[in-house]
Amino acid sequence: MVEPLQKPKRKNPVLRTRLPTLPPGSRSRVALGLTAAAAQGRFELQQCADCAKVQYPPREACENCLSVRLSWKRQNDAGELLADTTLHHSNDLFFRERLPWRLGLVRLDCGPSVVAHLHADVRRAPARVRVAARLDRAGQAVLVALPLEETPNMADDRQLREFTCDPKFRKVLITDAKTALGQALVKSFAEAKAEIIWAGYAEPWKKFPGFDELRKIPQVTLLPLDVTDSKSVREVAAEIGGKVDILVNNAELHRAYGIANRSGVETARAEMDVNYFGLLRLAQEFGPAMRSRGADGLASAVAWVNVLSIYALANFPPHGTFSASKAAAHSLAQCLRAEMRPAGVRVVNVFPGPIDDEWNQLLLPPKVAPQALARAVLGALSEGIEDVYPGDVAQEWLARWRDNPKALERELST
């Protein structure tokens, strides 16, 4: 059984902060198929379309019939741990700092043998396990063998925590906490045992509905923060930037309509100011400190969450300018992801379908409830997922977009 994680001691400010190192991140292009699936929390292996052979490590041709018609398919994740070892020596800095380290060879029921990291609750071989694909700190997929059944304090496992962004004992900043989603996020992080939750709200002279309830949560500190005001963002970053482990950018300005229904650019500019420039301001002010704290002990800086929109993938003309601002934010988030990766800080992009709020009043259900969306964010962090498409609408859009982006564009323009 994994011992429950103990609250980290207060940091000694005199000691040097350990600089982030990354596990080996180099992969062949074909191996990135594993990463693409793991980014969404799926365990997929290459499977031959001609002879159905499942193979690993990834190859350019089928090991059995030499077909090149290979695709990444969900596989049965059960297997047997054949043998295991505990490393007391590593040739790589990242692992050297984290020894001892456990790994083993698992024979999957679907065929191949795989090298996998081992959760502490996986018994010595021989043992039945399930294998999950997780992103490591380098942002690349690795396989992790887990016990078949959930075990107590499972998420607290020292090795597993290197692949996840579990909020337990971490300090979280949530922007625009006054919205329904913001409040649901604050409560969810409190339940997940976050150490401190800074709840940003833009207009401190106005007390919003739910303000008092949030203030009663012991970990919560309400904090004036306006993402459209560079000075405000800079001041807050100066105050708490060196402590934020998880930043959730929930600030959003959402207005309906596309181009023809409105004259002038003011509304579109306001959307961009929050949805795009807000992210840019936050990234410029909070990014550097988070990058420097990617390996800062048990509760290091670990994740940056952007609440985007499924409309970032393809423009939804009835909400055309909003879609454009989210597409811009998505593109910037990819840049942020690239810049945070060397520090091992994960950028999690959330692409919800329409949220059940006032600006989506006229849209037909299903719509995503704020509580469900908050749960999806927390789930992504604890599972180590990087791209999240919560809700049925998002899933359907994603499937249509994957299948044929041009077809989706036509479908949306009718």
Next chain:
Amino acid sequence: MARQPYSDIAVAVPVTVPYVRYSVRSAHWWLARALDGLLKQSKLKKSDIDGLTISSFTLAPDTAIGLTQHLGVSPRWLDHIPLGGASGVVALRRAARAVQAGDADIVACLAGDTNHVDTFRLTLANFSQFARDAVYPYGAGGPNASFAVLTAYYMREHGARREDFGKLCVAQRANALKFEHALFKKPLSLDDYLAARPIAEPLHLFDCVMPCAGADAFLVLSKQRARELGVPHCSLLGTIERHNAYPSDPIQMRAGWALDRDELYRQAGAAPADVDFVQTYDDYPVISFMQIEDLGFCGKGEAPQFVRSNTFTHDGSFPLNTSGGQLSVGQAGAAGGFLGTVEAVRQLTGASGARQVKDAALGLVSGFGMINFDRGLGSGAALLSRG
């Protein structure tokens, strides 16, 4: 079609360029010293060498062909053999056929690697596509981790104990103390072995080879030519080679030797009981256990018992790795795959000095190489006889 026998093939002039833990030289330097050693020892001229094989991990960006210009040789037959621990046996059998067919008269087989302070890590990180994609990101333990897993499985399946592996390591160290080029100069007791720090459980310090820089080489030529030159030599009787044997085994407990050993003994007209000494590829003791089984000295899973009932020093009941093996000499990259071959030639030409196996007439050399993903892919073996 039946394989042709090796007629009239001699192996001669074993050269070891003394190993060092770290070297500031490049692989080219080590290979040059090896070739120079062959020439000095055989009194041949550079132009007499018309065939060349090169094995090295650290020669990049060059390969064998670049090395011809670097060393100023003009061979009419050239082979680059990047097969790691299988390189020695493979170079030997390819060179033998070239000589037999008349494509070359005298083939120099060279293996050498340098070892800078960071060489080993870089070699591991870029060892193979599978290693980079599916092994190195898992703790970066290198071959220690891979062999730890195989060793753990072998111990559980076949009841081997640490003491059994230790017995080989201790005997090899005793052999190494009588080999002037071995890097390990201190005696090793079973207590020392058992008390060593863990590296990758169940492997401890003395189960693991130490990477170093060095080179080994030998000549393959006709016996008649060897007699004309007046160089002591031994005869090649039989060889086997196999790659990616038993790919559907879930974990490696055997390699190509098990598939091909009957062919090896048939070609040589010999049986396991006739063998006077064995040079296994010994980067970790478990792989020596597998070779003892797969090459027919005992049944599968019986090596622990075999080890308990035999002794392995040069004067023991089963002389094994008589120069100390890689575990006590050091692993000079691809030269590790040549160590057994040069020692076998020394034993069969009576040149092993204080560690000479008495009346050694038939020796077996085995090679094993390239942990590409979860297992070693290449295996090979050769039987050599005196005279």
